Amino acid sequence: MSVAILCTALLGLLVFGLGMAVSIQRGQTNTLFGANPDPADRMYRLIRAHGNATEFAPMLAVLILYLGAQGAGTWVVWTMVIVTACRYLHVAGMLMGPSLEQVQPLRFVGALGTYLGGLALCVALFMTG
Numbered sequence: 001m002s003v004a005i006l007c008t009a010l011l012g013l014l015v016f017g018l019g020m021a022v023s024i025q026r027g028q029t030n031t032l033f034g035a036n037p038d039p040a041d042r043m044y045r046l047i048r049a050h051g052n053a054t055e056f057a058p059m060l061a062v063l064i065l066y067l068g069a070q071g072a073g074t075w076v077v078w079t080m081v082i083v084t085a086c087r088y089l090h091v092a093g094m095l096m097g098p099s100l101e102q103v104q105p106l107r108f109v110g111a112l113g114t115y116l117g118g119l120a121l122c123v124a125l126f127m128t129g
Contacts, residue, residue, distance in 0.1 A: 003077050004068020007084040011057040011064075014087055018050035039100035049094040053087060056114055060087070063121040067128065076124045079117050086113030 025043050026032065035043040064080045072080070086109065093107025094100065 002068055003080055004064050004072070007064050007080045008061045010084050011053075011061050011087060014091065015050070015053050015057050018046065018053055018091065022046045022050050040098060045094055045100055048100065049091045052094070053091060056087060056118070060084070060114075060118060060121070063118070063125060067121060067124055070128050072124065076121070079120045079124070082113060083117030083121065086110045086117060090114060 022043070025046055029043060031043060035041065035047050038044055060083060064084075067076050068080070088110070089106045090110025093104040093110055096106065097104035
């Protein structure tokens with residue numbers, strides 16, 4: 001299995017796993033719609049983590065799959081791995097902290113890594129053309 005396929009599968013697991021976690025939390029709390037917009041509320045944090053993952057994972061997956069199919073160089077492959085790990089760090093930071101209002105180092109590192117890694121993959125895409 002290629003690194004690109006593995007990273008894409010992990011991004012998919014993140015999105016669908018978070019979606020399932022939201023559904024389970026809805027069932028446990030008997031909340032069929034919406035959520036209390038309290039940054040400390042578990043349901044709200046799960047919904048935001050899922051929403052944020054769905055904002056980044058699809059574009060990252062497209063970049064990763066395309067670059068992987070083009071025979072990406074070593075730095076690009078490492079960027080794929082790092083940006084995928086950063087998405088998981090971001091989610092962990094959103095769910096582990098007591099509130100979304102407080103700074104959480106994992107969330108910060110995950111977000112920064114996502115931005116920098118995503119931009120690096122975009123640069124790599126320009127370099128393939």
